[in-house]
Amino acid sequence: MGARILSLTLYPAIDLKGGRCVRLFRGDMNAETVYNDDPADQAGKFKAAGFDWLHCVDLDGAFAGEAANADAVEAILKATDVKVQLGGGIRTMESVAKWLELGLARVILGTAAVKDPALVKEAAKAFPGQVVVGIDAHGDKVATEGWGETSEHTIEDIARRFEDAGVAAIIYTDISRDGTLTGVNVDLTADLAQKVSIPVVASGGVASLGDVTALMGTGVEGVIIGKALYDGRIDPAEAIEAAR
Template identity: 45%
Template structure:
């Protein structure tokens, strides 16, 4: 199982939120590139980045920082936040990003997601962020009436290979991942499922690995020191894609 350390960018700074609430933004590191390099030194192969400004403004805001990390580390970078158009996907991929995450756009415009998946295949991931089982969008500011499993199956049908699932109530809370919802999704679709939200320590990684998930995103736990990245990678069984 892959471990994806996370860097969320707001106003050019590395921050963490609680349950997606922008008012709770807390600066957790001085420099995105320095942080990415430290993750790489501890054995990470991938990096999960989110442009929080972009998620709210519906267009890239912190892309220059993302590209700096891409150019100056050996990490594979996936990016989400504010990606609503095909030219934005192309912009990121042409500048070396390994995978682009579609969230709100996939919910609001499935035809766009289908076209992106058709064109870029495994370089597209679908972010499914749920509040009480319903898919949220627009930087988690709005909640739809769409069930998270129904949406996962819809994305599977358009050809998506990777789904990133976040239980918003767990995100940034260090309260443990929602194993039940993750297992249900993983059993319901053939897509690779990445867990996000709530991971606190190595035991959580072990529990997620037991569900045969593709990956796990770790953010606040790394910054708070409740989880050591190298220990997490070890508990996950290394960083092989298989």
């Protein structure tokens, strides 16, 4: 069902915890590595490297259910003119509207996609092309509340729920691989991209340029890259060239 996509959109990740730019290991809030105390500075570096998008996650907000790193996100928006998408703790129409008014290109709804699908559909209708569904999974089961809870819903269940809702994309994260540098889950992500008409973005485990090239031509729309960029395992210029 998914379209044949021959290029990839690259989304460098800025995960926010305590106002700083961090990476977690498999979503464990106690297993963090701090990469930059100034998220706006990191955003500027990614822009200078040539990226068109930023993928931001309010990690504290994901657990709290409301924005916890708003100051850092607003600083990022002021520091760069690249497109920014944000997830973590966005669970009301008011917060969706507020963030989009502040300049976000897209908001990501994860827990709401499982627990309040009507909100996702309402938001997607009100803000066409600006609402993304985040599907984070342990195996085939979708996790919620900052990955602290696991539902009985499967990845495909949630994806199909929004097939005709007008969402801009689905971000599928394999939690078992996130922050591990063990390689992206190409097979499952590509399978999802073929089963739904919504563009699918891969996330979790990207370790090398090989992960980027492995996703090319699979129907996957884009890929989120975190630790591999921070650790220098992926050169931004090479990744951008490969993704074309």
